[in-house]
Amino acid sequence: MRIRKIYLAAALLASPSLLMMCTKPAPFSDEEYDPRLSGGAATVFDATSKAFGNVIPGLSSYDQHVHDLGDNSVDQTFVTAPATINSGLGPIFNNVSCRSCHHNDGKGSPTTGTVTSSMLMRLSIPGTDAHGGPLAVPGLGLQLQDLAVFGKTAEASVKITYTEQVFTYPDGTVTTLRKPTYTFVNPYTSLPVDLMVSPRMAPPFFGLGLLVNIPESTILSFADENDANGDGISGRPNYVYDASQQKMMLGRFGMKANTATILTQAAAAYQQDMGITNRIFPQESTFGQPQMDNLNDDPELADSLLNSVEFYLLSLAVPARRNTTNTDIMAGEKLFAQVGCSNCHIPTIQTGVDVRYPYLSNQRIHPYTDLLLHDMGDGLADGRPDFRAGGSEWKTPALWGVGLFEKTNGTPFYLHDGRARTLEEAVLWHDGEAAKVKGKFTELTAGERGQVISFLKSL
């Protein structure tokens, strides 16, 4: 949101090159990079509650203008059609503006059905659609809309209950995890017996342009579908149908890598989460349902506005790391690699070149993800396949900025459904392919585990 000066980042980037001028040209060694620059040149130094909302430094004035338009757009509260501005909310929806769920351009709270809620339920029944994607539920579609404008009926409301379960470390330390259960209350139509439900928290907005610019070949190089190296970790790409490009593409976004492009992600959120039709999804989410509005006003969202939101999401900078020279944090970083977290949470990736976006091109970034699917075990499984992703598979989430959720969110929540209240709980939920690595983490001393958490908080 706010424009930060590039000087510091530029100076930090420039200093290794000054050193190298006297020697033979060669790649920098790792020590010569500043570890704080999580997004390369697209990094900002902001550790406040607004840390996720900064524009990438050095945009042209035109790009800055489009970014600002998108910034305004994600703030707009939509209202019922017909209206002079922001028209088209509902009739059924999950929330009224982008930022209502994506609090401070971040996540929010794992609740449903209030204006501050950041969670929704994806739905499907067994089988696949024409493109191999999940099969819509008759009368409900692919997502539960748990709110409705006055006089209409929400599809259902969701009751969330948590069951506490004790986890005991090998050293005897005890901690409590909570497992969520979701119950649909007052559904407007009968629910199919084979209904599959996947809860999803709103993910943060920033850094997406860099993730788009990671070459497909790089992501595929991390894959090990048949576990040829025998480390117990496979890693599979998801391939999904993209409605904006109208073709099958590598999935990069969504909890199951079930979306390929920022444009489709944003357009689907407008149409599914708020009921705002647009050029990518011109039909109301209630299409074919009894509450379909019969207004001839689709698409409700101007193309220019959708495009500005796409660019806004592409051009949000990554917040810099803090305290990278702290000895505990440096020790934690080593342990993170030693126990094997970094096998999937890949620390360093080089982005490719896109001549339209020099600030996203050829950047050495630290996203801590491989963008691949991994079986995370029964504890986290939603049992709802999504294209190639199975019911217990999830995409490795990026960890950059994970240490700032305490700031951006008030109370932080982690994992796809916000069940983890601390980073430690998030680590302990890892299972399946990650069981071995999680096991090694639990065998660390309490001090060492604390160092790993301190490292995560520095991201």
Next chain:
Amino acid sequence: MKKLVLLFTVGVFTILSCSKNSDNDTSTSDFAALEDSVIVNFVNKTAIPGYEDLLAKATTFNNVVTALNSSPTEANLTAAKTAWKDMRKTWEQCEGYLFGPVEDDNYDPNMDTWPVDYVQMDSLLNSSNALEIADIEGLATLSLRGYHPIEYILWGTDGNRAATDLTAREKKYITSLTIDLKNTCTKLRDSWITSGGNYSAKVMDAGIGAQPFPTKQSLFTAMAAALADICGEVGESKMKEPYDAQDPNIVESPFSGNSTTDFKNNIVGAYDVYMGTFLGSNGKSLHALVAAKNLSLDNKIQQQFQAAIGSFDAITMPYEKAIISQRGLCATTMSNLVTLKGSIEDDLENFILTNIKD
């Protein structure tokens, strides 16, 4: 001759004393004590009194609207409009420190969601919904709650509604909406005080390593960032969007014609946070911290605040009209706000990073 020497000497001393206070006038321990008193003053003279005053204004507003409900006279309608503007003034000024529970717990959209959802409001008013406070709290969207639906009903689209035009349902609706406002303000006030959520303690604990402000530097940075944010919100968003589009429909508070005043009060609130003069109080503030080490920066920030606030006064009409008829004045104000925001974001935040190390 002697006189001249004396004058010369005085002159030199004056010059010397002027240059001296630019750096390190204050000892380290004095400065640390000053930091602490700025924090305490922020809590006790700005943040809590701000929300106390907001609650008081909300209570008055509810009383006045309740009176209007039982006796719809022109005098009561005028009183309700005045109470709306009074409450709005404190609220806009409280946006000078928009961090903590007001943000984390979304009290802001609970009161100040824009635009109004006319279609839903019509179906609500035409329904058999009892419009009691519990019904209001059960509404799915905040665009049916808070300042703006009340504003719409009190003023009407053309800004001059007669008391006799108010329907019984409308009066019932806005009475419950003012109870809702009062409830939100109570929660917001409680979130800061010791007997409630005690966010004050989190601010006072800045520097002991605990979240959300592990260092004092992080607290002061958050305070400065909030000042910059509100300048950006007004100068780069709320004013700029309708100005660029030349579209009066996008302007907030159009029914009461209060938009220019709203914007100005945002910046007045921010200035008062900076100066330690919030709602007429008097305490150590960011201004004292900056002045202790860098008078010229403090002067610059004060002057830019005053220039920005002064330029609002030049705009003589509601903002939705000014974007058509007084474009130059609107542009000057926005430019002043952008300059001010830049100084806060670059110079003030740099000052904090350089001088506040604990």
